Amino acid sequence: MRRLRTWMLLAPGTLWLAAFFVVPMLLMLGASVLQRGEYGGVAPGFTLQHYRRFLDPLYLHVLARTILWAAAATVACLMLGYPVAWVIARSRRHRNLLLLLIVLPFWTSFLVRTFAMIFLLRDTGLVNSLLLSTGLRHEPLTLLYTPFAVLLGLVYGLLPFMVLPIYASLEKLDPSLLEASEALGARPTAQFFTVTLPLSLPGVIAGSLLVFVPALGSYVTSDLLGGAKQVMLGNLVQSQFTTARNWPFGSAASFALMLLTLVAVVLSLRLRERDAPRELAR
């Protein structure tokens, strides 16, 4: 009886994923090793040439840039997000308000917020108008369509995903552990690196994964804020399926992206296993 109920509970979600995730994935996998069709789509004939194409320096460059930017966005989110999470975890009276402010950006669409960044960053945007009107600069600063703009957009969009898991692990931190370290002679800096940080590492790892993976696959941000020059892997996938009409290569690029994601997930799981307190080992 209980087993039947378990299966019945699992069935809808499993079927959904099978139909709309596993099947398309298999289709993509098939497409990535077939010939390119003349007007999009695929033509028969097995080949690995679409994967081999990644060895072309042009695409290796895209790959490297994608990893680099995703990593940079993750580091920036960590640097900005950790102190914020710490303050929220420490505050008693304003905790709920602060958490609300963190998730407030989710109330509007990501696309709208990215367009808003354009208004902020373009040559006649808010930042440059301020710089020019105050006389700090005489020519507008080129902000839009630069790597900086892409990074800014990624960090802006993904910061909450870093703050929330770190907050969750800091909030669980037993205050008496901090007092114990103080009584044992730990100054604030030593206390942070020997107690607070190690015990919030699960949050740091989870947050980094939640930022790194979407950053790897992002294309709206790099498309709108980076312009045509700052192509990331996500943009490559998009363009292959739309303008270039090269479905097999687009599929292969998708799988390259998935491989990167998989590597990131496996690495983070490894880290977690190593550092998690062995509470279950009793």
Add this chain to the structure above:
Amino acid sequence: MPIAEFIQVSKSFGPVKAVNQVSFAIEQGEFFSLLGPSGCGKTTTLRLLAGFEEPDPGGEIRIGGEPMGGKPPYERRLGMVFQSYALFPHLSVERNVAYGLERHRVAKSAIPPRVERALELVRLAPAEFARRRPAELSGGQRQRVALARALVLEPELLLLDEPLGAIDLQLRKAMQLELKQLNRALGITFVYVTHDQDEALTMSDRIAVMEQGRVAQLGTPAEIYESPRTAFVAGFIGDSNLLEGAGGRRVAVRPERIQLLPSGAQPSGGASLRGRVEELSYLGDRIRVLVLLADGSRVTALLHNEGQLTRPIPWARGDEVQLFWRPEDARPLEQS
């Protein structure tokens, strides 16, 4: 010179005065207990001493004669044992114990032998326990690690915040004895917070009984038990019968100091009251008799069972009895 002094120390949390104008001194090497019910300010007093709280302006805390105002905990060089143990879950037992030594920049080569000695001091075999994580230890073992972690720094003052609260009774009795022995053997001053009067009486050289942020009475266990100053102290340390003494003054009489005599007996010299036995409880080594007085109040007498009481118990429910005690056993109380 006392090792620690509280001079007119208060601590307010908003409108609540957790500690109210407290002054006392703790002597070098003694086992000093802060005893009281929850919310009496004993833990806050300990936290003030440790430096986790700052006293309100006007009060001063001295350690070794030196004023502690504004000095953070990590500069006070005290040992502290927490009720929740507060062991670092991500560090092994030996790294937990080494933690304080590392923070005080003890030479790397000197750390392992000192860790080993500290573990042996609290009777944990280093070979068996050094590599374990706190989660792999029992409650009693964790408490020993917490103790070793504090003692390894050889502090002059060890603060303990209800350290045995979460340990079962059998082990607690053994640990009480061990703590007392450590206190004597190491010459370290222990400041011990507890709500358990038995524990305080068993271990302490002196006890400060706290009530509503104030020290209600400070003295040796015998002084406090024999001459409680207020009704609160009389009731909190052991049991007491509160009675109206000569001249309308309130007195406290310990149940074991009350004798029961048959109705009509005329004892010479001493106070006596008439009543009726309402309840008898056979406790093995003692028999507790609840006597209802004519004015409706009740008095408890505790009779020691030295063999004379069993065959048969000389009293039964409903018996008219005479309660008798020596005048020096009726302790006058201050109005609190």
